[in-house]
Amino acid sequence: MSVFLPRGRHLLADFHGVAAGRLGDAVAIEALLRAAADAAGATPVAGHFHPFGPGLGVTGVLLLKESHISIHTWPEHGFAAVDVFMCGAARPDKAVEAISAALAAGSVALREIARG
Amino acid sequence: MSVFLPRGRHLLADFHGVAAGRLGDAVAIEALLRAAADAAGATPVAGHFHPFGPGLGVTGVLLLKESHISIHTWPEHGFAAVDVFMCGAARPDKAVEAISAALAAGSVALREIARG
Numbered sequence: 438m439s440v441f442l443p444r445g446r447h448l449l450a451d452f453h454g455v456a457a458g459r460l461g462d463a464v465a466i467e468a469l470l471r472a473a474a475d476a477a478g479a480t481p482v483a484g485h486f487h488p489f490g491p492g493l494g495v496t497g498v499l500l501l502k503e504s505h506i507s508i509h510t511w512p513e514h515g516f517a518a519v520d521v522f523m524c525g526a527a528r529p530d531k532a533v534e535a536i537s538a539a540l541a542a543g544s545v546a547l548r549e550i551a552r553g
Numbered sequence: 554m555s556v557f558l559p560r561g562r563h564l565l566a567d568f569h570g571v572a573a574g575r576l577g578d579a580v581a582i583e584a585l586l587r588a589a590a591d592a593a594g595a596t597p598v599a600g601h602f603h604p605f606g607p608g609l610g611v612t613g614v615l616l617l618k619e620s621h622i623s624i625h626t627w628p629e630h631g632f633a634a635v636d637v638f639m640c641g642a643a644r645p646d647k648a649v650e651a652i653s654a655a656l657a658a659g660s661v662a663l664r665e666i667a668r669g
Contacts, residue, residue: 443625443632447565451668483601487616498614498621500603504634505612509559509620516559518620518668520636548666552567552634 441525443553445504448529450519450536454543457512463488463495469539470499470506473532479503479523503527508536515543522552557641559669561620564645566635566652570659573628579604579611585655586615586622589648595619595639619643624652631659638668 460466463486474481479501486497494510504522511517519536521529537545576582579602590597595617602613610626620638627633635652637645653661 443627443630443634445634449563449666449668482603482612485599485601485614485616487598496598496616496618496620498601498616498623500601500612500614502612504625505614505623507614507621507623507638509638509640511559514559516669518559518561518638520638522623522625522634522636524625550565550664550666552565553632 441503443524445522445524445552446529447520447522447550447552448533449548449550450533451546452517452519452540452542453515455515455517455540457515459540460494460510460512460517461492463497466495466497466508466510469536470497470508473506473535474499474501476535477523477528477532479527479532506532557619559640561638561640561668562645563636563638563666563668564649565664565666566649567662568633568635568656568658569631571631571633571656573631575656576610576626576628576633577608579613582611582613582624582626585652586613586624589622589651590615590617592651593639593643593645593648595643595648622648
């Protein structure tokens with residue numbers, strides 16, 4: 438890293454009760470995470486999104502100057518595990534809000550861990 | 554995802570007091586995370602490691618069938634933030650052990666969060 442102090446906020450969000458159709462499209466999920474980074478005021482440096490195949494989930498990450506946003510999805514369980522870890526002035530809560538709005542989960546378990 | 558149930562163990566490890574020379578080499582850090590995945594019995598599907606430049610840190614991730622290992626380093630602060638998130642039978646604690654041994658930190662703050 439460099440520009441930012443290592444102090445950061447790490448939000449861990451477990452989304453249950455998500456429609457399977459929202460969890461299997463790697464292209465749509467990458468677009469969602471990029472929109473979430475933008476909402477947070479964070480800057481992507483690389484992204485990789487791996488689809489496990491038709492009807493299956495996606496595992497992906499957006500690496501940021503400020504750390505990362507990751508997602509792992511299980512359409513067959515209506516579940517997604519999202520991490521938003523950001524240092525500096527970026528707003529990880531705004532990223533989680535954007536992802537929450539798009540996934541429209543039945544329930545969300547959100548935890549925040551201070552890092553650094 | 555698919556093969557694995559969404560239930561997982563997520564270990565968050567903050568390493569302080571690490572020699573700067575261990576935190577700036579993206580190639581060495583990728584090799585370390587791949588060795589850690591191997592120690593855990595996990596299977597990488599993709600990796601990306603971004604160096605911020607000479608004397609600066611590295612941000613990187615190894616995407617796994619079982620979720621991910623990420624690292625963000627600040628050589629100038631002797632600090633690295635590592636996440637090991639694994640589902641299925643993989644052993645995230647073994648990955649953290651391998652990374653701890655290589656970083657030889659002055660202190661480690663380790664937290665475990667159940668996911669899924």
